[in-house]
Amino acid sequence: MADSLLDKKCVPCEGGTQPLTRAEAIRQISDLRATWDLAPDATKISCDFEFGTFRDAIGFVNKVANLAEEEGHHPDIHISYSIVTIELWTHAVKGLSDNDFILAAKIEHLLG
DSSP states (O other): OHHHHHTOOOOOOOTTOOOOOHHHHHHHHTTOSSOOEEOTTSSOEEEEEEOSSHHHHHHHHHHHHHHHHHHTOOOEEEEETTEEEEEEOBGGGTBOOHHHHHHHHHHHHHTO
16 A cells, blocks of 8 residues: 555665566556556656646645655656656666655655
8 A cells, every 4th residue: 555655765776676577566556546657668657746836836846856855766857837747767777666656655645
């Protein structure tokens, strides 16, 4: 469940760590509350978050930035007026790791 992901902390990936398989990613994505899309090659997840105003979207981005710094795991963030797209993947493994799902759950938690 996403709640158990909230209790975890992102950890640095070691060299040689394998990315999650498609099946593992599908299992973990089902634990999230928001609708996260899994890339066709199962190397990234992304989610659009809609807000009422540009200022609200930027406020959310600032919260995500602070969280990313605390976790030491940084998403790609795209802003289009009041829509924020968060894209997660682990560069060190060239795919998905547990860290991506931990951060996704914590990003969802920022919204209450």
